[in-house]
Amino acid sequence: MTRTPRATASLAALALLLVPLSACAAEPGTERPDGTDLTEKVEPEGGSWPEENPEEVFEKSAELPADFPAEFVVPESALVDDAGSRGPGVWFVVFKASDDASAALLWDEIVSAGGFTVGDETETGDGGRSATLSVPALEVTAVTLPADDGAVLLSYDLVSVGS
Structure with missing residues (x-):
């Protein structure tokens, strides 16, 4: 059987494509020189989590x-769940807030009372809303987080702006 120059070139090109692809992934059971199985998931020494928070x-x-x-006026009707510095x-x-309607009223009251x-x-993505509220002395990142209940x-x- 005689190969034409075109057929020989096609076979050579195919071989050049296949050789690098065969080296991309480790075969199951393949081990590194130190004996570690490359297909096995390994957790860091001592487990996957550091010490628990206090x-x-x-x-x-x-x-x-x-x-x-x-400058951030807290409405009297607002129920503070958490606060700090x-x-x-x-x-x-x-x-x-007990529901979406109450949350929307509280949001609007905070914006209005603070002149933001x-x-x-x-x-x-979860149906809440986010915004940046600002006055000359403050920049506020506001987010609502709907709960399952x-x-x-x-x-x-x-964040205080200037001083």
């Missing part, structure tokens, strides 16, 4: 920090 990391406080900014000039507060400008407002958390991260 309990105080998860404790909530329903009281606003003493230095919480007055993350450092100088940085705070957070989380409110809990609302920017970057979007709907979140119908309640809604309203989370606000505040």
